[in-house]
Amino acid sequence: MRKIFFIILIVITTLNFGQEKSEIIFGPYIQQITSKSATICWSTLESEPSITYPDGNVKPIREYKQHSIHLGRLRPGTKYSYDILNNGSVEGKGVLKTFPDKIEPFKFVVLGDTRSRHDIHKKIVSRIIEKDPLFVINTGDMVGNGRDINDWEHFFKINKELMRNIPYYPVLGNHEKDSPYYYDFFDLPNNERYYYFTVGDALFVILDSEGEEISKPSYISDENSDKFWEDSFSEYFTTQKKWLTKVLELHKEVGYIFVFQHQPLYSIKKSRVKDTDKRRKFWGDFFERYNVQVFMNGHDHHYHHAFKNGVHYITTAGGGAGLYETDAPQPETVKYNKIEHFVLVNINNNNAVLDVIDINGNEIDKITIDRRK
Ligand SMILES: [Fe+2]
Incomplete structure (x- = not known):
């Protein structure tokens, strides 16, 4: 029983760690819009190494992982709402409007x-x-x-x-x-x-x-x-x-x-x-x-x-x-x-x-x- 509890604890800890590290830090934000396409970008925290300065100061340097999705076949001059998380929160949501073609x-x-x-x-x-x-x-x-x-x-x-x-x-x-x-x-x-x-x-x-x-x-x-x-x-x-x-x-x-x-x-x-x-x-x-x-x-x-x-x-x-x-x-x-x-x-x-x-x-x-x- 103790062994099973220990395994469950490891799984939960790993899941929590994974969630924390994949949290959106930058974005979502829109890039490269045309009348037919758009790119949505966001960044997640990957790791947090530190650097020690000569005066002994230790500073964390956060490393981010960049994500992007490219959307094609969109309609010109049209609004699209998006949700990169799909978990019901507002964090991953946004609205993009394609450029007009006329x-x-x-x-x-x-x-x-x-x-x-x-x-x-x-x-x-x-x-x-x-x-x-x-x-x-x-x-x-x-x-x-x-x-x-x-x-x-x-x-x-x-x-x-x-x-x-x-x-x-x-x-x-x-x-x-x-x-x-x-x-x-x-x-x-x-x-x-x-x-x-x-x-x-x-x-x-x-x-x-x-x-x-x-x-x-x-x-x-x-x-x-x-x-x-x-x-x-x-x-x-x-x-x-x-x-x-x-x-x-x-x-x-x-x-x-x-x-x-x-x-x-x-x-x-x-x-x-x-x-x-x-x-x-x-x-x-x-x-x-x-x-x-x-x-x-x-x-x-x-x-x-x-x-x-x-x-x-x-x-x-x-x-x-x-x-x-x-x-x-x-x-x-x-x-x-x-x-x-x-x-x-x-x-x-x-x-x-x-x-x-x-x-x-x-x-x-x-x-x-x-x-x-
Ligand atoms: Fe300048």
């Missing part, structure tokens, strides 16, 4: 630099949920350190209610540090670094302004430093530019083109103006030539709208990170505001309206762009 009005939201001040990030996320956008784009620096799992834990906790119903498209920022976690957690088109998707006749291109995470070796002298960085990245960025050329040639007839990357082409933060000169030199008149209407970026923690030769350059990086000075307005500057905010974009049949909304719900700017000819 040209019709829709709205999406852009925010950026959500990497710190989690209370601010939380408030911004609540305001975005109220707007019920078709999808969300984050212009990068989603977390403080992309290689620290604790930061992703904060990110997914804050975005839990948003991401279970609204697809979330990320842009790689310098703080993501080209981390394997980024590629594990997000399920994205192309090489996941730069990619595009379409909704109706609107094209959304996500670029990578960061490249591979490289450290400069200590034997590189100061005088060779610029050349080291240039040589390290020139092939990568030239390849990306060629890819973008092909994408824009293929999609010549679209009504709207939105391009996103983390680093700005126009900065109003004095210490960063020089860097933007280099970036503009690299791109030249590329975006004007291809009639890109809106170029959106993060990195400078405030709102800035610049305009040149038909292209709107918008910095939206007010999602949480501490705000930056606006101490160097440029000749192309139209408006700026040092405030936490996000951008709600309404795509209409003849125009698109960008509403810049601050953390208090006030509209701080409104930009209207016409459909491309």
